[in-house]
Amino acid sequence: MFKKKIVMLIAAALMTLSASSAFAAFTDLELIRVVYERGTGSTETLTDLGNVNTILNDATTKGAQTFAGTGALTATTPANLAVAYFALDSTNGQLWSTSKNGQSMGDLTGMSSGTISLYSYYNATTGIKTTQGTTATGQAYGIGVQSAASSYVKKLSASGQAGTLGNALPLAGSAETSLGSLVGATSGSVTQNLYFWANGYANDPADYTGVNNFTITTNFNGTSVVTAATPIPPAFFLMGSGLLGMFGLRRKNKVA
DSSP states (O other), X not given: OHHHHHHHHHHHHHHHHHHHHHHTTOOTTEEEEEEEETTTOSEEEEEEEEEHHHHHXXXXXXXXXXXXXXXXXXXXSGGGEEEEEEEEETTTTEEEEEESSOOBOOOSHHHHHHHHHHHHHHHOOSSSOOEEEEOTTSOEEEEEETTSTTSHHHHHSOTTOTTSTTTTSSSTTTTEEEOGGGTTOSSOEEXXXXXXXXXTTXXXXXXXXXXXXXXXXXXXXXXXXXXXXXXXXXXXXXXXXXXXXXXXXXXXXHHO
């Protein structure tokens, strides 16, 4: 009986740990999807798709990576529904973000400061008005209140800097694109380019232009697909390993 209780306690502890870790996901180097309604909406949905380097590496080596949505796209005013994707490495001053062009990077200070509060808001489990959960493919998400002091809207896309990620991108609205045509639709998608910027804390960051090697497609049902510009087929790696094996065998024969 005692042994059974111990097993039950351990199982409960593991369940609690896994539940808390499922939500403590929003942090630097995670690719975040933001869906919200500009001006006319009251809530926003942020989804942590996973480590940005892992996602982009898998998109390059394994092919397109698909992530579930959090439900059908809805909006009070469909034309105002927008989506953006970003990942920040505040330590090294690096940024990945959807953008309409390869514009020069602005100052990352505002974004770096804003994301600290944003991550805390979406990772917290008490004291805030937010709904948390996981998507069908296991990504943590939160539905927050746009008017909250630490929301995405307030911290990274407030009036005058909409779509600039806290002025990290100089051109207004550039990180976001409209999902209006997909609200209530049974097909269709919108595609954005994903750019990478380095040296966000350099002496003259405006001289650094983003590099685009990936695209992100948002589908009518809310799912997202990350695709490399020139994905490397798995057969390439098999061929490479085969050539290395032949090279090693040839060297062995020479030595013999």
